[in-house]
Amino acid sequence: MPWFIKPKERKRPEREDIWNRCPTCKAHVFKEDWHNNLNVCPRCNYHGKLTAYERIGLTLDSGTFREINETITPSDPLDFVDGKGRYRDKVEQTRAKTGLNESVVTGTGKIDGRPVVVAVMDFRFLGGSLGSGTGEKILLAANHAYDRRMPYIVFSASGGARMHEGILSLMQMAKTCAGVARLDERKVPYISVLTDPTTGGVSASYAMVGDVNIAEPGALIGFAGRRVIENTIKQKLPDNFQTAEYLLEHGFIDCIVDRKKMKITLGRILSFYNR
Amino acid sequence: MNQSSDFEAPIIEIENMIEKLKSISDDKRDEVAGQIAELEERLARQRGEIYANLTPWQTVQVARHKNRPVLSDYIAMIYTDFVELHGDRRIADDRAIMGGFARIGKHDIMLIGHNKGKTVEENIERNFGQARPDGYRKALRLMKLAEKYGLPVVTFIDTSGAFPGLDAEERGQAEAIARNLTEMARLEVPIICVVTGEGGSGGALGIGVGDVILMLSNSVYSVISPEGCASILWRDGAYASQAAEALKLTANSLAEMGVVDEIIPEAGGAAHHNPKQTAAEVKKAVVKHLKRLKGWSPSRLTHRRFEKYSKMGFFTK
């Protein structure tokens, strides 16, 4: 490689390995400090992404998580091929890379000793997109909560629908909503936690209809993409547009909770459910 | 002049020939009558052939055709005693969705549909059938009213999508659609949905959860527009035709996947060639299902609807 290559492209492996650059304030933070701070920037409080299992570890009482339906995985019902190749190949690569079978991990556990059912999305699996398997797992977890009258908590992290599954992806919006709607019938709590990002078809289904909607600071939450809106209305959008703070201001979420206080907050909310 | 797509050119050509022959002066009419009859036969055959062999992308063109019947046409052709009900009781009356009491045959129903216009003026007033949260909340209000009065709900779906605007996001587009999905899942009266044109993603589904989903044969229903899908997955909107193919958005594909229960044939090959007969077919199908679902108890309806949506999708266990 020539020495005069553009600085942007210059590789600095040692530096990249130990440093993490905050996407918001651009600060360089020791990777170790970043992780110790739960992937939250110590300088600007930007809440970075967590894997599903990291989040489960932070949220549930230790050793209480029991995973359910972990084998459900995409089947490529449309035999979908796009400009970059086959959906099924993409799925296999993603499974190998992440060790996940779908974009959501579901199971049971306890928060402050109270039994709960949880569904935790993982953005690493195809952008947390809503595939048939995702919808099935979220529905089955809701049914588990319904059958046993256990509170249901869903952590969303998703770019929205999964185009590679076409209309079947869209139908998961109706399917998951049918599942959480049934919890009302038995007065079973449903708490939705919206993390960065929760957009498109996921925001327009189960993520937005919790009894309580909680968001992490700065999370991107919205239905239509920023660029699509700008192209439609030919107008500049406010800087805080579609952030957790913007949604709080407009009445669509109940509270913004720091990651460090998420478990305590969930426990406190659940303590008001005494049926 | 009709706006039309390339594949319709042979049809237009024959139509023009017939038009010309018909304009020939009265004294020669007998001579050309035979020719006209022959051309009309050819026209029917040609139409049948063309519309039976459309590619998915061509079907999208037909579903978006500017002469395709819209909600107001269907109201005029197959409904009686329509009483339009306005407003969401929150903030506005979104003209992109229209609804109200109506009769179809002997059945009293609540009609709700996307309200595309036929002229530029109408489309500006109705935002091209792209609803804001106010529209979805109006729709929900009417559904709850239908539940109170024991009226089945019939929805007509024809939108390119929910409106992507600043005000729509500000007032909770996501929440409005999500709320409708949860409420429609457990509404205690029958819901019959008919996709009449474009089934555009969440904007369509927002009034599209029901006991039976019907679809006109040249309608499309998709998670994203072919153009949008192409620009993301092919990084170029020009691949819309490939995307339309890959998305499996035609009535036949949707029926195979169990998303659509029944396909309603379009008279004359495509609805815009014979709106009247197409509307009659729509009426026949809707009435058939209204009869079938009549008398179902709320618990039977909601249980079956839950089962129906529980089965949606394919995955590996």
Ligand SMILES: [Zn+2]
């Ligand atoms: Zn930062």
